[in-house]
Amino acid sequence: xxxxxxxxxxxxxxxxxxxxxxxxxxxxxxxxxxxxxxxxxxxxxxxxxxxxxxxxxxxxxxxxxxxxxxxxxxxxxxxxxxxxxxxxxxxxxxxxxxxxxxxxxxxxxxxxxxxxxxxxxxxxxxxxxxxxxxxxxxxxxxxxxxxxxxxxxxxxxxxxxxxxxxxxxx
Amino acid sequence: xxxxxxxxxxxxxxxxxxxxxxxxxxxxxxxxxxxxxxxxxxxxxxxxxxxxxxxxxxxxxxxxxxxxxxxxxxxxxxxxxxxxxxxxxxxxxxxxxxxxxxxxxxxxxxxxxxxxxxxxxxxxxxxxxxxxxxxxxxxxxxxxxxxxxxxxxxxxxxxxxxxxxxxxxx
Amino acid sequence: xxxxxxxxxxxxxxxxxxxxxxxxxxxxxxxxxxxxxxxxxxxxxxxxxxxxxxxxxxxxxxxxxxxxxxxxxxxxxxxxxxxxxxxxxxxxxxxxxxxxxxxxxxxxxxxxxxxxxxxxxxxxxxxxxxxxxxxxxxxxxxxxxxxxxxxxxxxxxxxxxxxxxxxxxx
Amino acid sequence: xxxxxxxxxxxxxxxxxxxxxxxxxxxxxxxxxxxxxxxxxxxxxxxxxxxxxxxxxxxxxxxxxxxxxxxxxxxxxxxxxxxxxxxxxxxxxxxxxxxxxxxxxxxxxxxxxxxxxxxxxxxxxxxxxxxxxxxxxxxxxxxxxxxxxxxxxxxxxxxxxxxxxxxxxx
Amino acid sequence: xxxxxxxxxxxxxxxxxxxxxxxxxxxxxxxxxxxxxxxxxxxxxxxxxxxxxxxxxxxxxxxxxxxxxxxxxxxxxxxxxxxxxxxxxxxxxxxxxxxxxxxxxxxxxxxxxxxxxxxxxxxxxxxxxxxxxxxxxxxxxxxxxxxxxxxxxxxxxxxxxxxxxxxxxx
Numbered sequence: 001x002x003x004x005x006x007x008x009x010x011x012x013x014x015x016x017x018x019x020x021x022x023x024x025x026x027x028x029x030x031x032x033x034x035x036x037x038x039x040x041x042x043x044x045x046x047x048x049x050x051x052x053x054x055x056x057x058x059x060x061x062x063x064x065x066x067x068x069x070x071x072x073x074x075x076x077x078x079x080x081x082x083x084x085x086x087x088x089x090x091x092x093x094x095x096x097x098x099x100x101x102x103x104x105x106x107x108x109x110x111x112x113x114x115x116x117x118x119x120x121x122x123x124x125x126x127x128x129x130x131x132x133x134x135x136x137x138x139x140x141x142x143x144x145x146x147x148x149x150x151x152x153x154x155x156x157x158x159x160x161x162x163x164x165x166x167x168x169x170x
Numbered sequence: 171x172x173x174x175x176x177x178x179x180x181x182x183x184x185x186x187x188x189x190x191x192x193x194x195x196x197x198x199x200x201x202x203x204x205x206x207x208x209x210x211x212x213x214x215x216x217x218x219x220x221x222x223x224x225x226x227x228x229x230x231x232x233x234x235x236x237x238x239x240x241x242x243x244x245x246x247x248x249x250x251x252x253x254x255x256x257x258x259x260x261x262x263x264x265x266x267x268x269x270x271x272x273x274x275x276x277x278x279x280x281x282x283x284x285x286x287x288x289x290x291x292x293x294x295x296x297x298x299x300x301x302x303x304x305x306x307x308x309x310x311x312x313x314x315x316x317x318x319x320x321x322x323x324x325x326x327x328x329x330x331x332x333x334x335x336x337x338x339x340x
Numbered sequence: 341x342x343x344x345x346x347x348x349x350x351x352x353x354x355x356x357x358x359x360x361x362x363x364x365x366x367x368x369x370x371x372x373x374x375x376x377x378x379x380x381x382x383x384x385x386x387x388x389x390x391x392x393x394x395x396x397x398x399x400x401x402x403x404x405x406x407x408x409x410x411x412x413x414x415x416x417x418x419x420x421x422x423x424x425x426x427x428x429x430x431x432x433x434x435x436x437x438x439x440x441x442x443x444x445x446x447x448x449x450x451x452x453x454x455x456x457x458x459x460x461x462x463x464x465x466x467x468x469x470x471x472x473x474x475x476x477x478x479x480x481x482x483x484x485x486x487x488x489x490x491x492x493x494x495x496x497x498x499x500x501x502x503x504x505x506x507x508x509x510x
Numbered sequence: 511x512x513x514x515x516x517x518x519x520x521x522x523x524x525x526x527x528x529x530x531x532x533x534x535x536x537x538x539x540x541x542x543x544x545x546x547x548x549x550x551x552x553x554x555x556x557x558x559x560x561x562x563x564x565x566x567x568x569x570x571x572x573x574x575x576x577x578x579x580x581x582x583x584x585x586x587x588x589x590x591x592x593x594x595x596x597x598x599x600x601x602x603x604x605x606x607x608x609x610x611x612x613x614x615x616x617x618x619x620x621x622x623x624x625x626x627x628x629x630x631x632x633x634x635x636x637x638x639x640x641x642x643x644x645x646x647x648x649x650x651x652x653x654x655x656x657x658x659x660x661x662x663x664x665x666x667x668x669x670x671x672x673x674x675x676x677x678x679x680x
Numbered sequence: 681x682x683x684x685x686x687x688x689x690x691x692x693x694x695x696x697x698x699x700x701x702x703x704x705x706x707x708x709x710x711x712x713x714x715x716x717x718x719x720x721x722x723x724x725x726x727x728x729x730x731x732x733x734x735x736x737x738x739x740x741x742x743x744x745x746x747x748x749x750x751x752x753x754x755x756x757x758x759x760x761x762x763x764x765x766x767x768x769x770x771x772x773x774x775x776x777x778x779x780x781x782x783x784x785x786x787x788x789x790x791x792x793x794x795x796x797x798x799x800x801x802x803x804x805x806x807x808x809x810x811x812x813x814x815x816x817x818x819x820x821x822x823x824x825x826x827x828x829x830x831x832x833x834x835x836x837x838x839x840x841x842x843x844x845x846x847x848x849x850x
Contacts, residue, residue, distance in 0.1 A: 010196060010227060026690060057690060058843075059836040062803040066794040070844035093267075096817070097773075097807040101787040107271040109791050111279045114236040115286070116795070123232040127267040137266070156229040163228075164240035180366060180397060263437075277441040281449045284406040285456070293402040297437040307436070326399040333398075334410035350536060350567060433607075447611040451619045454576040455626070463572040467607040477606070496569040503568075504580035520706060520737060603777075617781040621789050624746040625796070633742040637777040647776070666739040673738075674750035 015048035015158040018165070019080060023056045023071050024088035024124075025064060028131075031090045034138035035124065038150025039086055039157070046158045054082070061089030061125060062102050065109035072117045083161035085117070086153050088124035090134050103127045120160035124153045185218035185328040188335070189250060193226045193241050194258035194294075195234060198301075201260045204308035205294065208320025209256055209327070216328045224252070231259030231295060232272050235279035242287045253331035255287070256323050258294035260304050273297045290330035294323045355388035355498040358505070359420060363396045363411050364428035364464075365404060368471075371430045374478035375464065378490025379426055379497070386498045394422070401429030401465060402442050405449035412457045423501035425457070426493050428464035430474050443467045460500035464493045525558035525668040528675070529590060533566045533581050534598035534634075535574060538641075541600045544648035545634065548660025549596055549667070556668045564592070571599030571635060572612050575619035582627045593671035595627070596663050598634035600644050613637045630670035634663045695728035695838040698845070699760060703736045703751050704768035704804075705744060708811075711770045714818035715804065718830025719766055719837070726838045734762070741769030741805060742782050745789035752797045763841035765797070766833050768804035770814050783807045800840035804833045 020043055024032050040053055054075065058067035064087040075082050087110055093099045106125060114121045126149070128134040135141040139148030162168065190213055194202050210223055224245065228237035234257040245252050257280055263269045276295060284291045296319070298304040305311040309318030332338065360383055364372050380393055394415065398407035404427040415422050427450055433439045446465060454461045466489070468474040475481040479488030502508065530553055534542050550563055564585065568577035574597040585592050597620055603609045616635060624631045636659070638644040645651040649658030672678065700723055704712050720733055734755065738747035744767040755762050767790055773779045786805060794801045806829070808814040815821040819828030842848065 056843075059832070059839055062791070063800070063836060063840060065791060066800055067840070067844055069795075070848075096809060096813050097783065101783055101805070101807050102803070103267060103271055104274070104784070105787045105791045107275045108278065108788065111232070111235060111275045115239075120233070120236055123272070125271075127271050129266060133266050152229070156233060159229055160233060160237070163226075164237055168240075273437060273441055274444070277445045278448065281402070281405060281445045285409075290403070290406055293442070295441075297441050299436060303436050322399070326403060329399055330403060330407070333396075334407055338410075443607065443611055444614070447615045448618065451572070451575060451615045455579075460573070460576055463612070465611075467611050469606060473606050492569070496573060499569055500573060500577070503566075504577055508580075613777060613781055614784070617785045618788065621742070621745060621785045625749075630743070630746055633782070635781075637781050639776060643776050662739070666743060669739055670743060670747070673736075674747055678750075 013046055013158045013162045015043055015046040018048050018083045018158060018161045019052040019054070020048055020157050020161065021054045021056065021071055021075060021082040021085040022088060023058060023064065023068050023085065025059065025061045025090070026057055027060050028090040028092065028134060031126070031134045031138045031140070032088060034140045034148060035088050035090070035150035038139060038148030039088070039124070039154035042151040042154030043158055046155065048158065061091055061106050064089055064106055065113055068110070068113060068121065069117060072119060081166070082119060083165040083167055084120040084122060084157040086122040086124045086157050088150070088153070090126045091128070092131055092134055093129045118166055120157065120164055122153045122157045122160065124150070183216055183328045183332045185213055185216040188218050188253045188328060188331045189222040189224070190218055190327050190331065191224045191226065191241055191245060191252040191255040192258060193228060193234065193238050193255065195229065195231045195260070196227055197230050198260040198262065198304060201304045201308045201310070202258060204310045204318060205258050205260070205320035208309060208318030209258070209294070209324035212321040212324030213328055216325065218328065231261055231276050234259055234276055235283055238280070238283060238291065239287060242289060251336070252289060253335040253337055254290040254292060254327040256292040256294045256327050258320070258323070260296045261298065262301055262304055263299045288336055290327065290334055292323045292327045292330065294320070353386055353498045353502045355383055355386040358388050358423045358498060358501045359392040359394070360388055360497050360501065361394045361396065361411055361415060361422040361425040362428060363398060363404065363408050363425065365399065365401045365430070366397055367400050368430040368432065368474060371466070371474045371478045371480070372428060374480045374488060375428050375490035378479060378488035379428070379464070379494035382491040382494030383498055386495065388498065401431055401446050404429055404446055405453055408450070408453060408461065409457060412459060421506070422459060423505040423507055424460040424462060424497040426462040426464045426497050428490070428493070430466045431468065432471055432474055433469045458506055460497065460504055462493045462497045462500065464490070523556055523668045523672045525553055525556040528558050528593045528668060528671045529562040529564070530558055530667050530671065531564045531566065531581055531585060531592040531595040532598060533568060533574065533578050533595065535569065535571045535600070536567055537570050538600040538602065538644060541644045541648045541650070542598060544650045544658060545598050545600070545660035548649060548658035549598070549634070549664035552661040552664030553668055556665065558668065571601055571616050574599055574616055575623055578620070578623060578631065579627060582629060591676070592629060593675040593677055594630040594632060594667040596632040596634045596667050598660070598663070600636045601638065602641055602644055603639045628676055630667065630674055632663045632667045632670065634660070693726055693838045693842045695723055695726040698728050698763045698838060698841045699732040699734070700728055700837050700841065701734045701736065701751055701755060701762040701765040702768060703738060703744065703748050703765060705739065705741045705770070706737055707740050708770040708772065708814060711814045711818045711820070712768060714820045714828060715768050715830035718819060718828030719768070719804070719834035722831040722834030723838055726835065728838065741771055741786050744769055744786055745793055748790070748793060748801065749797060752799060761846070762799060763845040763847055764800040764802060764837040766802040766804045766837050768830070768833070770806045771808070772811055772814055773809045798846055800837065800844055802833045802837045802840065804830070
């Protein structure tokens with residue numbers, strides 16, 4: 001049976017020929033920086049070269065979808081096209097409904113963006129009910145209760161680029 | 171009256187000429203594997219040939235829509251086009267709102283994908299509030315309280331391919 | 341003032357020249373059958389001919405949008421185009437979030453489908469919190485507390501076809 | 511500074527050259543009729559001529575988006591194009607989730623419709639938790655606790671037509 | 681490593697060559713006016729010229745997406761195209777579900793609008809549960825507990841225009 005990957009440890013991916021973009025919001029900066037660092041380190045481990053990881057920023061998470069689109073376009077125009085992009089933002093529930101509407105609209109927009117930019121867009125948005133939850137998911141809470149989720153995003157960017165990126169012509 | 175199927179047991183479908191794709195996330199792997207197995211066994215029972223069931227993976231459920239699109243494109247390009255595809259993922263409620271935003275955006279994206287790939291896309295996403303619920307729906311909880319939902323997805327893939335697949339030229 | 345219909349009983353519609361499709365899921369079959377029957381009887385009362393009511397099925401409600409699209413396409417290709425279509429499904433709240441995600445994505449997809457198929461698509465989805473609610477809305481609960489909602493859908497299909505169907509060239 | 515309207519009472523709009531459509535559902539008819547009347551009276555006060563207010567109906571609120579689209583198309587085809595349209599419906603929370611799914615899908619569809627019909631579509635949907643709330647918002651509750659919201663919709667239709675309607679060629 | 685902006689204070693942006701639009705609803709006018717003022721002052725500080733800030737209004741927040749689209753089109757047609765636009769509205773939870781449906785549909789529509797108008801659209805919608813929350817976020821509550829959020833929107837408009845605006849040809 002043509003069951004690839006079923007019941008096996010998924011293969012090691014080679015990132016040495018990939019160019020990956022990270023675009024992050026700047027709210028909750030300490031958390032964001034840890035997540036970005038985690039993503040970069042994981043990609044480096046998977047062979048992505050330092051000069052092939054491009055980082056850009058936007059003010060807040062709502063700006064991520066449009067910013068990502070234009071960031072991807074720019075890299076293409078500059079002759080340095082991306083294989084995948086990781087938009088990163090940290091949203092924390094406040095007393096108004098701002099959190100819910102931003103989280104919802106941004107998540108849907110990033111999902112749809114993949115069809116526009118024809119690249120894997122990795123979901124690097126933390127949607128937390130408390131600041132503590134966000135610290136934990138960036139691997140920087142006091143008790144180190146969780147791993148840095150940026151690492152998962154870095155690994156996902158490499159895998160999705162290799163399997164389903166624009167330079168995979170099948 | 172031209173009432174097809176009304177009040178009758180729906181017909182037996184012949185899967186012997188179909189090629190069906192399964193693409194699954196790798197989080198909650200034990201549950202996923204049981205669901206994939208259930209889908210495959212049911213399709214085999216309905217006559218789908220072993221070599222015509224193609225399995226692919228993505229890291230997490232959010233990657234399913236884009237991964238499915240590219241998986242379908244690849245099979246087409248390779249001259250082995252699919253008649254239907256079953257994206258499979260298991261999402262379990264955590265303490266942040268991650269579950270809600272991933273579930274919502276992925277469900278909508280898989281629904282819309284049908285218009286892009288012009289294939290039936292069977293909804294193989296479990297959106298559970300507890301791990302126990304997910305085990306039960308994969309038919310692998312201790313008490314065997316429920317059947318393996320992967321079987322339903324396999325049957326749906328065969329029926330939808332026969333009735334509404336791309337090779338059904340009417 | 342050109343106020344059509346305002347304050348008057350809406351007119352009697354003549355369904356004698358219409359061809360209407362019903363496509364229903366097969367979960368909760370007793371309820372579904374009652375709803376389909378209600379829709380058919382109401383359309384017959386409004387003059388739709390027996391041979392012009394075409395019934396098709398899909399496994400579950402999530403399959404309705406794609407199934408409806410292909411069903412409409414098939415009728416067109418066969419030279420027997422529909423004037424309206426009524427997708428019918430019964431969704432009942434369970435212990436996971438399956439109900440919410442299926443209901444939401446299916447409702448939106450059926451709404452959008454109207455622009456794709458250029459036909460009125462009548463909303464025949466019951467989204468109930470209990471089985472009792474669904475029985476009542478199909479007119480088959482013990483106390484006969486409510487009318488069969490399928491009748492409303494049949495009437496809406498006829499009215500919308502006459503007013504806003506594809507054969508109404510204005 | 512080119513700050514139009516900031517801190518000033520917004521200007522008086524002249525509706526004398528506008529043609530406005532109203533399309534309303536027929537559920538909760540007493541409330542609907544009051545809202546339609548409020549919208550018409552307000553538009554008349556702003557100079558819209560009696561013969562230039564066209565009223566059409568659909569069975570329920572879910573039918574509003576498709577009905578509105580076809581209504582707009584028909585007026586155009588008849589050589590009597592609309593400058594704006596006000597779909598009006600009254601949705602009241604019941605015991606199932608019908609209210610939520612209809613309200614949500616209809617609101618989004620009416621919003622998107624503006625891009626399809628290239629007209630201002632005024633949001634005339636009441637989404638109430640009780641019948642009393644709906645009576646109050648139509649200005650017909652016993653205590654006359656609120657004004658008729660149809661008046662706001664009529665005023666919005668005139669303003670949006672003048673500022674952003676299809677006959678405003680800038 | 682090509683890590684722009686990571687760990688550094690984001691750069692100072694020069695707004696002197698930008699033309700920015702503000703379009704605001706007129707409900708909750710005192711709050712709106714404060715937000716608009718905050719946005720304008722911040723843009724002036726970043727060098728945007730008085731004559732290059734254009735302000736327009738719509739009746740309510742639901743009118744923002746269509747109004748913004750036409751406002752952008754008009755400025756383009758007049759030979760005075762915008763580099764970014766800030767739609768501003770204040771929504772406050774009432775006793776019906778009006779707040780939820782307007783907030784949700786408007787947020788998604790403004791997000792999508794960016795692809796239609798090919799401009800950064802800054803999210804200037806307050807979605808508050810109480811009036812007090814809105815006063816605080818406009819910097820005009822008695823205790824001055826929060827800063828004027830309009831300032832953030834003004835800064836975001838300038839940054840997004842410089843980085844990702846239509847006149848940034850890369």
